[in-house]
Amino acid sequence: MSGNRNGTVEVVVVGGGYGGVTAANRLARRDGVSVTLVNPRAEFVERIRLHQLVTGSDDAVQGFGHVLGAGVRLVVDTATRIDAAERRVVLAGGDPVPYDYLVYAVGSGAADPGVPGAAEFAHWVSDLEGAERLRATLEEAPESAAVIVVGAGPTGLETAAELAETGRKVTLVCGAVLGPSLHARVRRPVARRLARLGVTVLEGAGAQVTEVTAGGVRLGDGREVAGAVTVWTAGFRVPDLAAHSGLRTDSAGRLLTDATLTSVDDVRIVAAGDAGVMPEHPFRMSCQAAVQLGPAAADTILRRIAGKSPAPVRMFFAGQCLSLGRKEGVTQFSYPNDKVNALSISGRTGAGVKEVACRFTLNKLVSGARKAGRNAGQQAGSRPDRDDTTDRPTPSDARPAA
């Protein structure tokens, strides 16, 4: 049986991204459940807008007071270990936080390319710090400085187009094919848009980067591409918290779970978002998956608390929305199982669909917060030295929730 002496069940959510926030808000609606969310910063990062942060068309952050309900206690700190035997989360800065159930939602960040020179010379957009550094570097570079974007998945395509639309000279190094996750027919409008923006696209077997240097990249076929700034977008890597805590992971470090998102090692640990994996039901690391997995993780815990068996997760995908600069975009439709089909919307309408999708996602968090109450971090037990920043207005607080 779970619960402290008051009968309250303590749930700790580690990670305040799309998965963690949606899980926390859902859990906090339930009487008798106390929710603590641990996140390294007092702001929610809208990762799906980080390529916009680079060019300044969005700041990609929201105050947690906007997206997290009053029923959730926010602790601004980093989890360094999950002590499953003692049921507590060890923090970098503060006292360990005990739990009855834990949501593992630490997300993902930039992958280590494992290519000589990349760690030293390449930038990335996968997390806030990387995107901010890239923006600062570009601001210092002359406008004529050539930029190389490595990787032609969604993040690479969006980043290349965003930069080119602001007048940057961009070369996109695809590795093999432009838009590997897209249907062959849908790659065409993407390629046309990039061509109109003046992006040089390098595709084919030889277009694999083998080295990054201060002055550009070297390709597998021996070609050298000159560039003042290189942005590496290929692949995401998850934090090693689960493995470091002795929990079983897949080879990429994602927490291994069953079809109810429950850790294969511990019935009290449930994953949400990029940092977990259901080997029987693989899913693409995405915001689209994370906002479904967060509430599903919460439901698994709530059912266990109620003494019921949790239900297997069911996910539905609609497609992939790409912004190709601010003025155009491409929406790639898919079957509910995420397999892409030949249907797409491109041009201005495609850009509109992408913007609506971003706003809809944020709205989902905001309405979840409303249902769970307002003004995160106001509960007794919040540490004032850190939580006093929680409700500090940010530039993005000023704009409508959309």
Ligand SMILES: Cc1cc2nc3c(=O)[nH]c(=O)nc-3n(C[C@H](O)[C@H](O)[C@H](O)COP(=O)(O)OP(=O)(O)OC[C@H]3O[C@@H](n4cnc5c(N)ncnc54)[C@H](O)[C@@H]3O)c2cc1C
């Ligand atoms: C530029 C860009 C554009 C994208 N566009 C799209 C898109 O259009 N559609 C789409 O579906 N996906 C998109 N994605 C992918 C999407 O952003 C991620 O898949 C999604 O953010 C995953 O959500 P999450 O909640 O699992 O993790 P995250 O959003 O990564 O959140 C994880 C949180 O956990 C915190 N954390 C990490 N370690 C710890 C720790 N030890 N202790 C405490 N907290 C910790 C992190 O700081 C972070 O706040 C895009 C990604 C990028 C970079």
